[in-house]
Amino acid sequence: DVKVTQSSRYLVKRTGEKVFLECVQDMDHENMFWYRQDPGLGLRLIYFSYDVKMKEKGDIPEGYSVSREKKERFSLILESASTNQTSMYLCASSSMGVQYFGPGTRLTVT
């Protein structure tokens, strides 16, 4: 079975802090994604990576950056966390169009 793991299930950070969300997949997938999930808005794509060190902005990249130094790991970085970044963050990897999601990280910024 494909396994996508995220470093934390719950995270509480203060405004202005730098936040790292880590995602690891074990199926050697080339494509990886970061989404945020908010009620009534579904899943919105933040960033996409199609190979090591390769990335593309999604629909809502503002305030976020990403890093993919190794194929299995895709990190989401909030350079200076703000309260409007309080959300559920989902990582996914994909093969042949099917996306496999991690369990999510619920981030609260106070």
Added chain:
Amino acid sequence: GENVEQHPSTLSVQEGDSAVIKCTYSDSASNYFPWYKQELGKGPQLIIDIRSNVGEKKDQRIAVTLNKTAKHFSLHITETQPEDSAVYFCAAPLTNQNDYKLSFGAGTTVTVRA
């Protein structure tokens, strides 16, 4: 890019009844339509998908239908059971570049009443 609208946002059904969720899309070139189910505390998981060369696909109690002319596709769950309670998302390709990025609907929270 693709715009996907999903209705209804919430759906409550009696156990044993059917549930139907409908999505519309904007890009007539879209050719792949997956449905994901998200149970409480978990990430979404693919439950069924359909490609544009077929009009219907069925897998046990769930089925998806596609109307390319009207640009809408629907998820049908028959004989609903308590374990069908979850949030369901439809999706379509975000672009037509075959890069596997998806545009998701807003989600439907399905509650099956015992």
